[in-house]
Amino acid sequence: MKFRTKITAAVVCLLALLLAGCTAAPANPNTTAETAEATPAPAVEEAEKTAAAPTLRELTNAADGRCYLQSRIDETAQIYLTALDLTDGQQRVLCAKPGCTHTGPDCPAWLRADNSVQARQLRILTDGAQLYWTWETTGEGAPGTQPYSAVFTSGTEGAPAPLVEWMNRAPDYCGVYQQDYACTDSHWFTDGENLWVFQRCEPKDETGQPCFPASLCRLVPNEDPNGPSYRAECVWRQDIGAYGQYLGLVEGKILFSRSLRADGTPARRDGDYENTCRELRLLSADGSCSPALQTDTYGVTRAAALLDGLWYTVPAGSDQLQVTDLATGQTRTVCNLPLAGDGEGIDLGPVYEGRLAVAIARENREDGYVVQLDDGTLTPRTATWAKNGVTPRLPRLYARAGDRCLLMVGTRDRMLTAMGPDGSTDTFDSPVFLWAVTDLDSWLDGDQDWQLCTILNPDGDL
Template sequence: MKHNTFLALALSALLLTACSAPAAESAAPTPAAYESQAPAAVSVGKPLHHLNSGGTAPQIGITDSAAYLPMKFGCILLATKIDFATAQQEILCNADGCTHTDETCLAFMAADDDALSQYYTGGLVAAGDRLYWFISGGASPVNVRVDVSAPDGSDRHTIIENGSIFQLDCTMSMNFTDGDALYLATAASGLVRLEDTGLTPIFPLNDGHPTSENPLYAQGSTPRCMILGCWQDMAVFACTPSLSGSGTGLMGVHADGSITDLGTYHAAFSAALHEGKIYHIPGSGNQAETIEITDLTTQSTEKLPLPVGSGWNNYCITYGDGTIGLIRDELNYAWTPGNDIAVELAPTWGKDTAVARSPVIYAENGTTALVKVSDHTASVARLTPEGIPYQRQQPIRELALISLQDLFSGRQNWTSVTMLDGVLFG
């Protein structure tokens, strides 16, 4: 059921009632977890692709050939790149003789040079043939500047200055692309689109400012929403109340700003979405035994046993290649639904020198993963803004590259990345 978000509230409510009732009468019974409210949605635009879907570091951009990381060197925040062909980190600046120490550097993002700017952070998101630079922090309230460039940093220009952190926090968003533009989806502000020309708000959600364009507010209360992922040309949100006015519902926001009611799904707030399938592990703590998989196309749910063993956490994540990530005793496992066993991502270092820890997947593109395989603390020489030398204890993260196929087979044949002497976020 598709309707335009700019309809009046009364008309929106009428359309929802008129369209959902016949579908409910004719539909076959469905499992308790999912209640069909509308025919399977049909894409009306270019499909969206989830960027870094299984990664834990949204501030790190990844393409088929490189990863892009903001990194602090002393008080300077610079854009860096890890080339997959060389497994070396380099500053994203090719200017001859550049010292990479001030704002004249082509990779410059921000500087902690006064009390108001000492909390600057950044993110680099690669979408299509563009690289988006997010610089946030400084004076309160926090503002965001967004630049855009080619992947090598050339043709860089600012498209947003003093933007809202609620709309432009790439570290808290799910990031999608249709091959042309970048889409940020958050529960705080809904869906926005970024292009060379700037920002386009697509759908207002839950930013504390109810608007007549949002039919969720027709229910008389502020909706509680969470972004699950993308499907077809839609960003899919779980919202309470649903568009039908009761329970938790799935709402698809199309790239053109229209919306589709995807039905009621009671467990949506703890679910993961990948290629039109919703994965949910019922239960609590580490006593989970089954997983529910709902297909949005067929509007049906199947329940499968989790792999052999016990103590599974009731949390799962979906990676870009379709593998399901499970957790048990702080170790990560890779699992394909239907298999009897899950493969352990072999622990590589100890947490607090005692508890074993699996590699952390910072970024992945569906084929290759950038992983943290260990970390340690080191004393590093630094200079204050006044030029006074001092020693600072900082975490050193050891990163590596590995194919998802090898990683999810339990192998450790990764290639260590030659890292620069700086500080990574996250």
């Protein structure tokens, strides 16, 4: 995303109050933000809502020293729920059934026969205390039908998977929270009691053009033991064409961007990027939205990331790494990066104990650096593998839980044989990735004495 990194003092004051320009959440899920803004709630009511808004924590696939993976465990295509221990690197089937051979639907950890051509996407997230199975519609639905989405919870040990009928549109597992078909991405949160989902979809409007509404829904535990697990309600609905993109959490509030044309109308996928402006806003769990923190046109920033509540950017045409404190509006230059041209890709993150990892993808290699954030000192990172045996690549962070992380650190050769349509066979090299676990601190120190993972299916990838 592209943003200017300077915030005016007036905007900062508005952010601190979260009053002016905020709108109440539309009661009707089909009501747009434009409609809601026509009748704003009184400022006092908005202040009370903001003060009482829950603090959100994001759910991920890793917590409490484990990373939860949907994985093949043998040469078959069947998918099981597994846990990879971030301490010893061992991958295990998450099944506590005595004597289970993990060979199909009789195994509690069995998920499905394969992961191809799914009309809905299954994700398994955790807060460290339990697992949250989310099932979301991704394809186009019939006119007038409600997209089917659901949530199931289970413990982290033994993992009793949802019943098969839950994945086949069973209504008893609740969570009809999705506002549109064609889900493109979603992010899940908890406030310690309720679940929340920020979701972006890509339905088509009346002219057949894709539009990009975003919504925030709350899922409240149902007190009726004979009813669904949760009751879902939409608390916020974005303007239907404004490209609502999730960026991260700032003090328990959702930082997101919305895109508009220069005339203020919703931006569509029409290629008119130079006339598209993007706003950075904060969304509270009660549905109140801050004024724009930043407003810029496409291409102003070549790299941006929200890390530990701070907004890091590299402006276009510049080699400066800048950081903005969104609470105060203060922006400073951290350091100058060794950039050669605007065509290079820049990846920022993670931040850990005052250090930031930066990767720069050049034409024939990938260079990495660790930035000491207090003084801007750069320390080079070492590439550990080579794409196609030629292009140097850095270790790639896949997941983290606390100070432990899962890295992709290299590849090993694997020969595959495929049969062509005429019955002939072809043997070719298809490398598989090598995975390792280590401390984040050690990784940023450049230490490569990590623990290689023991994968259940060594000839497959995680």
